[in-house]
Amino acid sequence: ETGVTQSPTHLIKTRGQQVTLRCSSQSGHNTVSWYQQALGQGPQFIFQYYREEENGRGNFPPRFSGLQFPNYSSELNVNALELDDSALYLCASSLGQGGVEQYFGPGTRLTVT
Amino acid sequence: AQSVTQLGSHVSVSEGALVLLRCNYSSSVPPYLFWYVQYPNQGLQLLLKYTSAATLVKGINGFEAEFKKSETSFHLTKPSAHMSDAAEYFCAVTLSNTGNQFYFGTGTSLTVIP
Numbered sequence: 001e002t003g004v005t006q007s008p009t010h011l012i013k014t015r016g017q018q019v020t021l022r023c024s025s026q027s028g029h030n031t032v033s034w035y036q037q038a039l040g041q042g043p044q045f046i047f048q049y050y051r052e053e054e055n056g057r058g059n060f061p062p063r064f065s066g067l068q069f070p071n072y073s074s075e076l077n078v079n080a081l082e083l084d085d086s087a088l089y090l091c092a093s094s095l096g097q098g099g100v101e102q103y104f105g106p107g108t109r110l111t112v113t
Numbered sequence: 114a115q116s117v118t119q120l121g122s123h124v125s126v127s128e129g130a131l132v133l134l135r136c137n138y139s140s141s142v143p144p145y146l147f148w149y150v151q152y153p154n155q156g157l158q159l160l161l162k163y164t165s166a167a168t169l170v171k172g173i174n175g176f177e178a179e180f181k182k183s184e185t186s187f188h189l190t191k192p193s194a195h196m197s198d199a200a201e202y203f204c205a206v207t208l209s210n211t212g213n214q215f216y217f218g219t220g221t222s223l224t225v226i227p
């Protein structure tokens with residue numbers, strides 16, 4: 001069984017640029033959630049995708065967008081990067097729309113300069 | 114609104130001593146509750162979960178937690194700390210009727226003193 005994987009591991013971007021982060025869900029899981037974890041904080045929910053449709057969104061601006069593909073992998077896109085976007089971005093996969101057991105990937109560390 | 118409060122951002126215990134990490138929640142509907150552990154530069158690993166079955170939940174690595182509705186608490190305990198338990202611990206809540214948005218606490222950093 002393959003766990004949740006994320007790429008890249010680390011990324012450095014300049015303010016105003018755009019970034020795409022990728023996540024492959026655990027085998028058999030059709031739901032992917034994205035979280036932002038700022039340094040010293042708990043993860044904050046960005047949004048969730050279930051069967052390629054957005055299924056809930058946290059308090060993040062529209063410049064945070066996502067996609068889920070037919071194989072249930074997912075992308076997180078952030079436009080017009082700001083310094084405060086520097087964080088660890090975590091992807092979690094689960095089974096079903098109401099699946100409560102989420103399995104997390106190792107995260108992508110984004111630094112915005 | 115749902116939220117989680119973890120009392121004590123840093124906890125230090127001696128090796129072999131009891132570990133107690135505190136978590137209180139607020140939820141408008143019956144909650145599902147979780148404890149996750151995060152080691153440096155890694156993602157979150159599920160320790161245990163409460164999903165409305167037994168109120169005393171046993172997890173991995175000897176950890177357990179008790180759901181107390183009257184106290185809105187879900188404290189994490191381990192009878193005897195090991196050096197390998199040093200990590201960041203997060204309590205999280207989600208709603209039992211949706212299961213999509215997790216609300217995490219700000220975390221408790223556990224230090225184990227040899």
